[in-house]
Amino acid sequence: MRKYIAFIMLLCVFIAQAQQRQVQRATVAFMNVENLWDTIASADYIDGTLPKTNPAFHRSIPVDSIKHLEVTEDYKGEWSDDLLKGKKVVRYQAVNDEFTPKSPKRWNSKLYYNKLGNISKVISELGRQYTNAAPAIVGLIEVENRQVIEDLIKQPLLAKEDYGIIHYNSYDARGIDVAIIYQKKRFVPISSLKKEIKNYDENGKRDYTRDILVVTGLLDGEKVGVLMNHWPSRRGGEAVSLPKRNHAATILKQQMDSLRANVPDIKLFAMGDFNDDPVSPSIVKYLGAVAKESQLSDQTPYIDLMTKLYKNGVASLAYRDAPNLFDQIIVSKNLISDKLTPRYSIYKTEIYAPSYLVTDSGQYKGYPFRSWSGDTYTGGYSDHFPAVTVVQREYVK
Numbered sequence: 001m002r003k004y005i006a007f008i009m010l011l012c013v014f015i016a017q018a019q020q021r022q023v024q025r026a027t028v029a030f031m032n033v034e035n036l037w038d039t040i041a042s043a044d045y046i047d048g049t050l051p052k053t054n055p056a057f058h059r060s061i062p063v064d065s066i067k068h069l070e071v072t073e074d075y076k077g078e079w080s081d082d083l084l085k086g087k088k089v090v091r092y093q094a095v096n097d098e099f100t101p102k103s104p105k106r107w108n109s110k111l112y113y114n115k116l117g118n119i120s121k122v123i124s125e126l127g128r129q130y131t132n133a134a135p136a137i138v139g140l141i142e143v144e145n146r147q148v149i150e151d152l153i154k155q156p157l158l159a160k161e162d163y164g165i166i167h168y169n170s171y172d173a174r175g176i177d178v179a180i181i182y183q184k185k186r187f188v189p190i191s192s193l194k195k196e197i198k199n200y201d202e203n204g205k206r207d208y209t210r211d212i213l214v215v216t217g218l219l220d221g222e223k224v225g226v227l228m229n230h231w232p233s234r235r236g237g238e239a240v241s242l243p244k245r246n247h248a249a250t251i252l253k254q255q256m257d258s259l260r261a262n263v264p265d266i267k268l269f270a271m272g273d274f275n276d277d278p279v280s281p282s283i284v285k286y287l288g289a290v291a292k293e294s295q296l297s298d299q300t301p302y303i304d305l306m307t308k309l310y311k312n313g314v315a316s317l318a319y320r321d322a323p324n325l326f327d328q329i330i331v332s333k334n335l336i337s338d339k340l341t342p343r344y345s346i347y348k349t350e351i352y353a354p355s356y357l358v359t360d361s362g363q364y365k366g367y368p369f370r371s372w373s374g375d376t377y378t379g380g381y382s383d384h385f386p387a388v389t390v391v392q393r394e395y396v397k
Helices: 002-020 063-068 109-125 146-153 238-262 281-286 307-311
Strands: 021-036 042-047 058-062 088-092 137-143 163-167 177-183 187-195 212-219 222-230 267-273 302-304 317-319 322-324 327-332 345-351 387-396
Touching: 021 109, 021 222, 021 267, 021 327, 042 063, 058 063, 058 146, 109 146, 137 146, 137 222, 137 267, 146 163, 146 177, 163 187, 163 212, 177 187, 177 212, 177 222, 212 238, 222 238, 238 267, 238 281, 307 345, 327 345, 327 387
Parallel strands: 021 137, 222 267
Antiparallel strands: 021 387, 042 058, 042 088, 137 177, 163 177, 187 212, 212 222, 267 327, 302 327, 317 322, 345 387
């Protein structure tokens, strides 16, 4: 009888402990939203009298509002935050009226809100099958300005999550940027900045591209850094354009190394559209991302979570029947663990491609169901599949 009572007591203790120890998960993901433009012709207004860290230093404005703003000069120099200090100038985008009702695209509010609804549906699902929740942090690629992000997070499927926004305008020739949205209840930003990537052609002319967005903060109390990327395209050919991406990789590595030097235990997520595959020189040589956990060391502290998927034939886009995995997530070695601990580590990484995101017939069968075919809006989602990683940790409730 005593043995039976002792067994029952031990069983009760075990059950109580099991009930207290739970697994917490969070999704960090990103999506190339394929030209998320509003319907208003816009330009950039740079108010160099403000601090560079102030998003109002460089903001998108309707072209019609320029006449109401102070402009100190017709600026013709190189576009750079440092060179524009103290100036108030306007920068016209290469095709500022491409996405307007009067353009060949006939882009209007009805189509715009249809696209917002499509994107919000995808974002709301990222990682949900593993977390039963919307993603904690989501990177966005190819957004026109802050307004389109604000419109996005107000969509019914996202509004209840109370997402915050971190966004800076870039000097990209078309005016497209990267950004991050985050659940305020789970992620607390500490710092943010944009790092310009300055590439020049053989004549010394600047080739303007997207900045790297660098954000640090606390994810459920843990120190993390998120670095959003949209590297220079392969325009002109892969080999010709490769040095531009090698340079971007060098800048990214400098930022990651600097964050780790200042905060040794910070956990880093470098993600985005790198316009290169996991085996490309920019990723392997210049960023120094390894493919396997066994290759991680103090000298090689970053691992590309997409390399294994790439070698298994997974792609995030296709161009002229050539599949690529440009959408990647690269993390610091302290996010890798072979067991569950009280600190976050990688649980799952994937390219999210449910059937509704895939073209089901025709010439582009199997490709991402994109939003645009030339100047025609297709009602699709994006020309890239989203990339997702889920972290997990043990906690006692």
